Amino acid sequence: MKNPREVTRSDVIMMIGIGLIASAVGIALGLWIDWFPTAAATQAAPIDTFYDVLIIISVPVFVLVTTVVLFSVFRFRMRAGEEELDGPPTHGNTRLEIIWTAIPSIIVTALCVYGASVLSEIDAAKADQIQVTAYAQQFAWDFEYTGSNGKKFLTEQMYVPCKPTTAATGDGAACSGQQIKFDIKAVDVIHSFWIPSMRMKQDAVPGITTHTKVNPNRIGSYPIVCAELCGIGHSIMRSTIHVVTPARYTAWLAAKSAAKTG
Numbered sequence: 001m002k003n004p005r006e007v008t009r010s011d012v013i014m015m016i017g018i019g020l021i022a023s024a025v026g027i028a029l030g031l032w033i034d035w036f037p038t039a040a041a042t043q044a045a046p047i048d049t050f051y052d053v054l055i056i057i058s059v060p061v062f063v064l065v066t067t068v069v070l071f072s073v074f075r076f077r078m079r080a081g082e083e084e085l086d087g088p089p090t091h092g093n094t095r096l097e098i099i100w101t102a103i104p105s106i107i108v109t110a111l112c113v114y115g116a117s118v119l120s121e122i123d124a125a126k127a128d129q130i131q132v133t134a135y136a137q138q139f140a141w142d143f144e145y146t147g148s149n150g151k152k153f154l155t156e157q158m159y160v161p162c163k164p165t166t167a168a169t170g171d172g173a174a175c176s177g178q179q180i181k182f183d184i185k186a187v188d189v190i191h192s193f194w195i196p197s198m199r200m201k202q203d204a205v206p207g208i209t210t211h212t213k214v215n216p217n218r219i220g221s222y223p224i225v226c227a228e229l230c231g232i233g234h235s236i237m238r239s240t241i242h243v244v245t246p247a248r249y250t251a252w253l254a255a256k257s258a259a260k261t262g
């Protein structure tokens, strides 16, 4: 009589078939979903590509594990009359263990190298920077600028200049501008500074100053949020970064500077 628990060649072929189809569907779905809002900084493209690569690599791994688990649950399930039986003893399989150690090691190492190269690319300092200090506290953001008179001022709404690269100057217009360098400080507890449209996120930790940079490239207003559960008002800890033309920025900076000294 045929052993119902024997894994046959056709089982393996079936699992490979299901795995390939499920992987293709999963990858297509993963790439189709817009995970992030409209991109508004040069940092967005390499990060979005990185996420696509992660989806392409992680979906087949998930499908492989799930397919083998579900097949095993079905094929090796307990049948009537086996309630008191113990499973057969299993010894190691050296070849299998080498394979399942080596392949993940290669994948993780390759992703690590790729991730580090993306980080160094998006975090590269440009000569022309505007320095802004972001203060995080329950439950608001404050941004410290150096005004046109050289004196510092605080603002809850961020404005940054970006020169339109085409005739269009309204929201959504492509632009190129100075890099914004953030020094991030937390006044009370741990927060996390995140501009989803510009993709960059950095923890704000009491006692130390952390840093991040963005190179805005799209005119418009984009949310700044706190990405670290920091208390009861965490969800309302939001601000906005307004990417505006250099003329509007200069006017805003002058008005803010005048308000501070006047």
Ligand SMILES: [Cu+2]
Binding pocket: 136, 137, 138, 139, 190, 191, 192, 226, 227, 228, 229, 230, 234, 237
């Ligand atoms: Cu917070």
